[in-house]
Amino acid sequence: MEDSPIGPRAGGLYRRQNFVTALGFGIVLGFIGWLVSHQLLQGSNWGSDMVVTVTMVAWVVGFNIGMGTFNAPIRWALGHDPSHEDELYAAGVGQGSSRYWKFCTDHKVVGTQYLVLVMVLFGVGGTLAMMIRTQLITPHSSFLDPQTYNAIVTIHGMCMIIATIIMVSGPFTNFVVPIMIGAKDMAFPRLNAMSFWVVVSAVPCLLSTFFLGGVNAGWTTYAPLSVQAPPAMDAFAITIITFVVSVTVAGINTIVTVITMRAKGMTMGRLPIFVWGSVIGGALGLYAMPAFLMAMTGMITDRVTGTSFFVPQVGGSAWLWENVFWIMGHPEVYVILLPPVAALLEVASTFSRKPVFGYKVLVAGMVAIASLSIMVWAHHMFTTGWAPDLAGPFMLTTELISIPTGIIFLCVIGTIWKGSIWTRLPMYFVYLFLWNFIIGGVTGIYLSDVPADQFFHGDMFVTAHFHYTLLGGAMIGATAALCYWFPKVTARMLNERIGKVAFWMIAIGIQITYFGQFWEGFQGMPRRVAYYDPIFLRANQMSTAGAYLLMLGWIVLLYAMIHSIRHGKRAPANPWYSKTLEWHVPTPVPMENFLVDPVVTSDPYTYGEPEPEEPSRPEPELVPVGTSEQSGTGGDV
Amino acid sequence: MAITTTEHGDAHGDGAGHGDLAGSGGHHETAEQRDHKERLALWIFVGGDAVFLLLELFTWFYLRALNTGGLWRGTSCTKASPCTDGLGNPITQEIAKANPWYSVGVAALAVISALLIWAVERSSRNRDSRGVISGAAGLALLALLATVALQIYQFQVLPFTTIDGAYASTYEFFMGSTLAHLILVTFIGFGLWNRARQGRYDEGNWHRVRIIRFFAVWIAVTACVLTVVSSLFS
Numbered sequence: 001m002e003d004s005p006i007g008p009r010a011g012g013l014y015r016r017q018n019f020v021t022a023l024g025f026g027i028v029l030g031f032i033g034w035l036v037s038h039q040l041l042q043g044s045n046w047g048s049d050m051v052v053t054v055t056m057v058a059w060v061v062g063f064n065i066g067m068g069t070f071n072a073p074i075r076w077a078l079g080h081d082p083s084h085e086d087e088l089y090a091a092g093v094g095q096g097s098s099r100y101w102k103f104c105t106d107h108k109v110v111g112t113q114y115l116v117l118v119m120v121l122f123g124v125g126g127t128l129a130m131m132i133r134t135q136l137i138t139p140h141s142s143f144l145d146p147q148t149y150n151a152i153v154t155i156h157g158m159c160m161i162i163a164t165i166i167m168v169s170g171p172f173t174n175f176v177v178p179i180m181i182g183a184k185d186m187a188f189p190r191l192n193a194m195s196f197w198v199v200v201s202a203v204p205c206l207l208s209t210f211f212l213g214g215v216n217a218g219w220t221t222y223a224p225l226s227v228q229a230p231p232a233m234d235a236f237a238i239t240i241i242t243f244v245v246s247v248t249v250a251g252i253n254t255i256v257t258v259i260t261m262r263a264k265g266m267t268m269g270r271l272p273i274f275v276w277g278s279v280i281g282g283a284l285g286l287y288a289m290p291a292f293l294m295a296m297t298g299m300i301t302d303r304v305t306g307t308s309f310f311v312p313q314v315g316g317s318a319w320l321w322e323n324v325f326w327i328m329g330h331p332e333v334y335v336i337l338l339p340p341v342a343a344l345l346e347v348a349s350t351f352s353r354k355p356v357f358g359y360k361v362l363v364a365g366m367v368a369i370a371s372l373s374i375m376v377w378a379h380h381m382f383t384t385g386w387a388p389d390l391a392g393p394f395m396l397t398t399e400l401i402s403i404p405t406g407i408i409f410l411c412v413i414g415t416i417w418k419g420s421i422w423t424r425l426p427m428y429f430v431y432l433f434l435w436n437f438i439i440g441g442v443t444g445i446y447l448s449d450v451p452a453d454q455f456f457h458g459d460m461f462v463t464a465h466f467h468y469t470l471l472g473g474a475m476i477g478a479t480a481a482l483c484y485w486f487p488k489v490t491a492r493m494l495n496e497r498i499g500k501v502a503f504w505m506i507a508i509g510i511q512i513t514y515f516g517q518f519w520e521g522f523q524g525m526p527r528r529v530a531y532y533d534p535i536f537l538r539a540n541q542m543s544t545a546g547a548y549l550l551m552l553g554w555i556v557l558l559y560a561m562i563h564s565i566r567h568g569k570r571a572p573a574n575p576w577y578s579k580t581l582e583w584h585v586p587t588p589v590p591m592e593n594f595l596v597d598p599v600v601t602s603d604p605y606t607y608g609e610p611e612p613e614e615p616s617r618p619e620p621e622l623v624p625v626g627t628s629e630q631s632g633t634g635g636d637v
Numbered sequence: 638m639a640i641t642t643t644e645h646g647d648a649h650g651d652g653a654g655h656g657d658l659a660g661s662g663g664h665h666e667t668a669e670q671r672d673h674k675e676r677l678a679l680w681i682f683v684g685g686d687a688v689f690l691l692l693e694l695f696t697w698f699y700l701r702a703l704n705t706g707g708l709w710r711g712t713s714c715t716k717a718s719p720c721t722d723g724l725g726n727p728i729t730q731e732i733a734k735a736n737p738w739y740s741v742g743v744a745a746l747a748v749i750s751a752l753l754i755w756a757v758e759r760s761s762r763n764r765d766s767r768g769v770i771s772g773a774a775g776l777a778l779l780a781l782l783a784t785v786a787l788q789i790y791q792f793q794v795l796p797f798t799t800i801d802g803a804y805a806s807t808y809e810f811f812m813g814s815t816l817a818h819l820i821l822v823t824f825i826g827f828g829l830w831n832r833a834r835q836g837r838y839d840e841g842n843w844h845r846v847r848i849i850r851f852f853a854v855w856i857a858v859t860a861c862v863l864t865v866v867s868s869l870f871s
Binding site for chain 2: 045073076077078079187188248251252253255256259260261286287289290291293294297298301305306307308309311312313314315316317319320323324327
């Protein structure tokens with residue numbers, strides 16, 4: 001610390017705040033909330049629901065007080081602006097790896113924090129998935145009782161939805177996008193840190209549902225099931241409301257960063273395609289999240305104050321829930337999908353040594369998908385009886401969205417086509433994406449068709465379809481991104497030998513698992529059932545066997561990551577000889593990313609073209625802030 | 638991507654280094670650049686909030702048009718065929734309409750608050766004395782506090798509670814939404830007053846007040862829209 005550029009008092013309160021204080025404040029305030037509400041509200045009409053709601057809100061507020069989320073706005077209001085040293089402290093200067101447990105404003109730290117959180121969420125969601133598949137290995141398994149099974153299905157769904165929404169926009173948009181556009185950080189670093197810690201505070205609320213009676217209404221929590229559910233439903237709603245705050249803040253930050261902080265010469269036409277994917281995904285999230293907030297706020301007021309939004313017996317309408325929920329729900333699919341697909345295009349371009357094919361068409365396609373996705377929500381309601389006259393128009397808009405989606409798919413192929421392909425691990429996942437996404441996409445067209453949807457809607461065909469799309473498509477895209485940017489994030493090369501073993505297990509596991517579920521669907525097996533008729537046995541056994549293989553594959557990939565971080569080869573700055581800016585900064589990436597301000601003079605995919613004349617570029621030197629270990633990210637992750 | 642490089646300059650020594658936005662992460666950025674960034678962020682936030690407002694209106698008109706079981710305001714409930722409230726008790730008569738003047742009062746006070754914040758902005762821009770600026774900010778804060786108080790009071794004087802059907806539920810939801818927004822803008826108003834008192838606003842950074850004014854105007858607009866809808870389309 002002798003060389004630290006900041007004084008021993010810099011940082012103020014931040015110095016004393018970390019994950020432990022956050023837990024402490026959260027638990028204490030949560031307990032106080034429980035105690036007070038239990039004393040005052042327990043006897044009222046909706047006592048248990050009110051107690052759970054107050055407790056969860058108190059936990060979230062307490063956790064964020066303990067973490068320092070509210071320090072900056074309170075200091076602003078009091079007129080105590082942070083000093084430059086305070087800012088440096090908040091950016092993690094001189095704190096080594098402890099900054100990963102603090103409210104750190106460095107975008108690279110936030111990205112790494114998100115990466116760990118996403119893996120934890122996938123671990124939880126994946127474990128729940130394995131419990132579901134284990135239950136379904138025989139027709140009348142006693143592994144789980146039906147109530148527990150339903151609760152697990154619900155939390156598996158929501159845990160995975162939360163994880164997939166942030167799986168690329170959290171880790172990689174945060175870590176990579178500022179560097180890609182030549183910026184030194186996100187536009188609002190504190191909001192960036194806030195978006196992370198707010199979502200962390202939501203996770204215990206989600207997991208607490210298992211101890212509060214379980215949410216047995218499915219992840220869509222349709223009314224009236226949601227209104228009749230145990231108090232766990234209140235914790236579920238608080239989880240989502242908290243999550244909405246995080247995603248909204250993160251979306252605003254991403255868009256403002258890209259619009260206002262690009263380096264000189266980084267025109268919109270020169271933005272790497274991943275930046276476009278992040279911005280469009282973020283913008284779509286800003287449209288979708290208010291609907292999520294509206295739905296969950298209405299539901300929780302129905303439960304704790306007796307309002308009548310979604311309960312027909314008291315003047316509400318279950319169709320209102322379905323409309324508001326799916327106004328969020330379908331754009332949300334593209335909030336999940338667009339960033340990983342864009343990341344995948346970066347991978348395809350780099351390893352094919354070719355420019356991204358149809359750059360402008362791709363951007364237009366993503367904009368078209370985002371625009372159309374807000375006009376398709378009612379295809380989730382074809383079988384509910386709502387507005388049958390609108391089934392045709394919604395079928396049309398849903399089928400229309402397959403056109404820009406198909407264009408993007410063709411652009412991935414066009415990027416690879418006749419390229420000088422360098423088949424490294426990230427590229428394997430591009431191929432797997434193409435295979436999976438064509439299956440997910442084509443089966444989606446069946447479901448957009450009203451007559452076919454009448455047959456398939458309630459059965460496992462739908463489950464297989466959206467897993468092919470979200471796991472086989474989006475998650476595989478995210479995995480390609482992980483393998484691609486792993487050297488930049490961790491400063492180590494990923495062990496490809498172990499990675500390839502994981503790849504084949506994942507690739508084969510997906511096919512067995514979800515072909516099994518298509519088979520179940522064609523046979524007519526309904527979704528969300530704990531017991532089934534023995535005629536579905538073979539298909540279920542196939543699906544469960546595939547799921548175990550798939551899970552093992554992810555575990556092997558995790559092992560590859562941990563092994564590589566601990567024992568892997570040090571990564572050079574640009575191991576893939578890529579053209580985008582993030583590969584032209586040192587690894588580990590220094591504080592503020594660039595040792596010299598970049599000026600961009602050409603587009604990001606000039607593979608095979610001679611480099612333009614460059615003025616002499618000074619050899620990189622670390623900026624005089626901390627050591628590389630302190631200021632960069634990597635090596636001590 | 639071909640890049641050339643320029644000297645970075647003083648990365649950390651100028652106080653405009655990492656996280657200087659007041660956290661902006663903006664480096665070497667001017668006040669105008671920072672203002673541009675913050676204004677853009679605010680407009681995007683307002684866009685998202687507008688979606689929420691539209692969904693509130695959708696909920697109102699959807700439930701009103703559907704009038705499930707005659708329970709929008711209980712108009713079709715009779716003693717012979719009673720509808721029931723959220724507790725299973727019969728509703729045998731029409732639920733009274735809320736007095737619209739409270740909502741009008743809240744909206745009017747929100748508008749006055751926004752105008753007073755505008756006055757703070759103008760005073761800063763016109764190089765008025767610290768006393769004038771902080772006085773206007775103080776008045777804006779008082780107006781905001783009065784708005785919050787009136788909104789809370791309105792909850793006390795409503796002729797119905799949340800369990801009295803869809804009209805009552807949605808009406809109170811509108812009020813709750815307005816109250817949440819008002820509490821946020823009142824917190825900001827407190828900061829505005831406190832910082833104005835410390836002499837932090839002048840012709841060099843009046844645009845910081847403009848950002849707050851934009852937000853206050855948006856809050857006033859939402860309060861007006863919700864008032865008009867809940868008063869005219871009950």
